[in-house]
Amino acid sequence: MHETGIAKRLLSVIHPMVDEKKRITRIKLRFGELKMVQKELLETAFSILTRGDKRFRDTILEIEIRPVRGKCNICRKEFDIKNFEMRCPFCGETSIDITGGYESEIVEMEVEDV
Amino acid sequence: MCDECGCEEHKHEVITLEENILKDNDVRAAENRAFFREKEIFAVNITGSPGSGKTTFLEMLIPHLGKDNIAIIEGDLEGDVDSCRMESLGVRTVQINTKGACHLNAHLVSHAIEKLDLNGIKYLFVENVGNLICPTFFDLGEEMRIIISSVPEGDDKPVKYPPMFASGNMLILTKIDLLPHISFNREKFRDELSRINPNMPVFEVTSRKPEMVIPVAEAIKKQSKEKR
Ligand SMILES: Nc1nc2c(ncn2[C@@H]2O[C@H](COP(=O)(O)OP(=O)(O)O)[C@@H](O)[C@H]2O)c(=O)[nH]1
Ligand SMILES: [Mg+2]
Numbered sequence: 001m002h003e004t005g006i007a008k009r010l011l012s013v014i015h016p017m018v019d020e021k022k023r024i025t026r027i028k029l030r031f032g033e034l035k036m037v038q039k040e041l042l043e044t045a046f047s048i049l050t051r052g053d054k055r056f057r058d059t060i061l062e063i064e065i066r067p068v069r070g071k072c073n074i075c076r077k078e079f080d081i082k083n084f085e086m087r088c089p090f091c092g093e094t095s096i097d098i099t100g101g102y103e104s105e106i107v108e109m110e111v112e113d114v
Numbered sequence: 115m116c117d118e119c120g121c122e123e124h125k126h127e128v129i130t131l132e133e134n135i136l137k138d139n140d141v142r143a144a145e146n147r148a149f150f151r152e153k154e155i156f157a158v159n160i161t162g163s164p165g166s167g168k169t170t171f172l173e174m175l176i177p178h179l180g181k182d183n184i185a186i187i188e189g190d191l192e193g194d195v196d197s198c199r200m201e202s203l204g205v206r207t208v209q210i211n212t213k214g215a216c217h218l219n220a221h222l223v224s225h226a227i228e229k230l231d232l233n234g235i236k237y238l239f240v241e242n243v244g245n246l247i248c249p250t251f252f253d254l255g256e257e258m259r260i261i262i263s264s265v266p267e268g269d270d271k272p273v274k275y276p277p278m279f280a281s282g283n284m285l286i287l288t289k290i291d292l293l294p295h296i297s298f299n300r301e302k303f304r305d306e307l308s309r310i311n312p313n314m315p316v317f318e319v320t321s322r323k324p325e326m327v328i329p330v331a332e333a334i335k336k337q338s339k340e341k342r
């Protein structure tokens with residue numbers, strides 16, 4: 001669903017950076033678990049949007065998923081949130097801030113001259 | 115020679131970007147939020163599945179907040195059915211058609227605002243496109259996010275779509291008149307919610323008893339006063 005939008009944004013970042021003389025061999029992406037990105041859907045969207053474009057022939061999408069992170073407002077400790085358990089594992093408080101898990105970053109890309 | 119693959123002709127290069135792909139939306143959302151605060155408008159993002167009762171809930175709510183205090187943005191893939199429903203109540207409304215996109219974004223909302231006469235408006239309700247996944251990640255610049263979940267969708271929706279349910283500031287369980295006809299375990303639903311979003315208030319409503327939204331209207335008024 002939102003994978004198509006993400007693929008479009010991704011391409012709008014990359015397009016101005018690569019001319020016809022280059023091929024992108026690999027793109028490394030990082031998403032937080034809360035973004036619910038499905039790897040296969042993103043790959044499909046990406047390959048449809050780049051079809052026929054030589055710059056993106058056989059480009060590998062490397063996708064890293066980051067866990068949801070929380071910080072307790074009471075004991076100030078930080079922790080991974082598993083299974084959406086929005087509770088501090090140290091003191092049991094429910095007053096927590098989500099400090100990670102919303103990432104949607106293009107980390108790096110590898111380009112070769114053709 | 116290329117040190118990546120040892121070949122003679124290719125030159126490999128790794129470009130570090132560390133860039134947020136969805137940054138544009140966050141920037142726009144922050145602009146919207148600043149605009150709403152300046153105008154003292156309390157903006158509410160209404161999300162939930164298609165058919166969960168978002169528009170019906172708004173219809174019930176409007177009389178309790180005063181139709182002249184309210185502006186509405188309706189988001190749908192196509193058509194103006196919902197904005198017509200709102201206009202027939204005499205509420206200032208603008209329709210956004212996303213033409214296939216499964217969520218509204220801050221950019222679309224910023225243009226919709228331009229089309230509205232916001233004079234005297236205290237509350238702006240944005241009815242998002244019916245979807246439990248994508249709207250989760252698109253901040254519109256709202257002060258409050260209300261999630262609408264209906265009895266016939268089943269009690270397992272929070273388990274299946276936790277990010278959406280974790281992102282809400284208020285939850286409305288609609289169509290409770292259907293409880294006798296559907297196996298919906300209220301305890302299970304509420305337990306799951308209190309695990310995912312422990313401090314989110316939950317209200318139950320049905321269009322058969324429109325007065326059930328009065329406590330919701332009171333809670334929204336209270337929240338909006340705290341923000342002012
Ligand atoms: N039985 C019952 N039906 C409802 C209730 N609220 C809404 N509906 C019906 O559910 C359908 C979808 O409602 P609507 O408000 O258009 O949903 P939306 O797509 O989320 O905006 C309509 O046929 C409504 O009449 C309710 O409390 N009880
Ligand atoms: Mg509707």
Ligand SMILES: [Zn+2]
Pocket residue numbers: 072073074075076077088089090091092093
């Ligand atoms: Zn703690």
